[in-house]
Amino acid sequence: MKKTILTVEDGDGIRRLIRMTLEYMGFLVLEANGGEQGLEMAREHKPDLVLMDVRMPGVSGLTACEVMRADPQLRNVPVVMLSAADSEDDISAGLASGAKAYLVKPFQPVELIELVTRLIDEAAQPESASAGVVHR
Template identity: 55%
Template structure:
């Protein structure tokens, strides 16, 4: 069965790039355009991995990651921060929320494939309904 990835980003072009990149390697990609919508999809689909932008209106990526980390049923899903924020303090803040990795935009599609492939293999089996 294909691994399921949820991409949470308010920029449609970034979500499209993520989807096209990962579907090329047979990942199933579900898109969300906000932190709130992303959390709902995570609860519904229990993905193998979450790609999460930081700067979004409403719930930002740090808040989403903190919410996931506080939920016993969701905290084991690997989160990758995928953002333009590249200062050391931003990376530290992202990892402090429980994110497993931090990838900055613009990103290499090959780096994304490798990172997602590695982390999704480490993820616990999906128990989606």
């Protein structure tokens, strides 16, 4: 069965790049253009992983991730924060919100594939509790 990735990103171009990259690798990709829509879609579809932009109008990625961590049905879904903000404070805030990883834009498609694949594999093994991963 195909693994489902939910991309929550307000930028059309980056959403398209992510979709094309992950669909090529055999993933089913769902797309939301903001945090509120992303939370609704996460509740409805229960994805295997969420890629979440940090800065979006309305509900930010940090807030959406915190809401997911508080939801019993979504708390174990791995979240990867996506952002061009690469300061230590930004990264710390992303990981503190409950994200499993923080991927700095721009990133290479191969980085995205490796990270998504690893986190989905780890999520299938409940005893694994890896520390947050940062890709710059």
